[in-house]
Amino acid sequence: MTSWDYDVIIIGGGPAGLTAGIYTGRARLKALLVEKLIHGGQMMTTDLVENYPGFPEGISGPELSDRMRRQAERFGLEIITGEVQEIRPGDPVHTVVLADRELTAPALIIATGASYKHLGVPGEAELVGRGVSFCATCDGALYRDQEIALVGGGDTALTETLFLSRFARKIHLIHRRDQFRGAKYLQEQVLALDKVQVHWDSVVEAFEGQDALEAVRLKNVKTGQVTRLPVSGCFVAIGITPNTAFLKDLLPMDEWGFLFTDADMATTIPGIFAAGDVRSKNLWQIATAVGDGAIAAHAVENYLNRLRKE
């Protein structure tokens, strides 16, 4: 008789992982969720979530995250803090390797989400935390009455621009195309703000400054013209990159590192599932992560039932 520590181990405590925890708990599976640092994932750095159903006035990201965690814990989910170093697949028991211990389970749900993408231009790495930021909700208040920039044009970029407009005197919104990708509703609000100046068709070539950010060097991709914008802060919101480096070549990924799954969230290894932003898909949202988490948990339940019959 094979034994294991948990029926299912969920890796990652964002909306996908927490939802999977609610469903596995209600299925009375012995479930563990391993979170690297802080439950909630990207919700934790979102000021106001306005597109998640059930909250007509919107809800703060950390509040929504707390609610999901409490709901999962109510159904028996155990949550620990730890960073997964490696997954060692087995038949049928997989091993999750943490820094200080190893845990086993026949089913795993990878819900490690995604992190903010960096621009990869000169000066960026040196000036992170010294004027270059990936978290408007964290650092926005430190730029009260200052002139700042924000790079991006999607939902996150526009939401963060609105948040930053509470503090900053002026915001230069830098976007590489001639129109935004973000929701029209957000575009209308951003374009109505006097303190926002949009730099269309523009990319950041470099961040300048010795000990702190002093300026952003911009290039217009249509005209080739280079401008130097003196700003004390620059927020970067240009999309996400999946947290899949710890998997190395274990599972098939798309060219950006997002995991391929089938409609049941199953990967190519029996018993290993993936859910949320870490998946290769077309829409990365809390609403879709929650759906993924529920499907993955249900698939795990079916998988374990089949395993027990064998």
Added chain:
Amino acid sequence: MAGEPLEVSDASFEEDILKSDIPALVDFWAAWCGPCRAVAPVVEELARDYAGKVKVAKMNVDENAKTPAKYGIRAIPTLIIFKGGQVVEQITGAVSKGVIEAALKKAL
């Protein structure tokens, strides 16, 4: 005061932190900063664990602009350890308790 982080302001900073006779750990935070929420319980634990040895304090950067500017804080959460009025360690971003304790032990 033992056991709980002390709330400090621009006005009280010199008296509470710079003139403290034991090392001080200050957590610079803001209400809407998610990662700050992650660090907060760790800071509370440290306040209990190190009561009497380290003065653990919090400063809301949204209500206090001078002190964060003085120390060049451009990102939060930032934790600074002061000893004899001088900065001895500075940690930016949400980190684990182990990382903060390692920095504290160096300062003690």
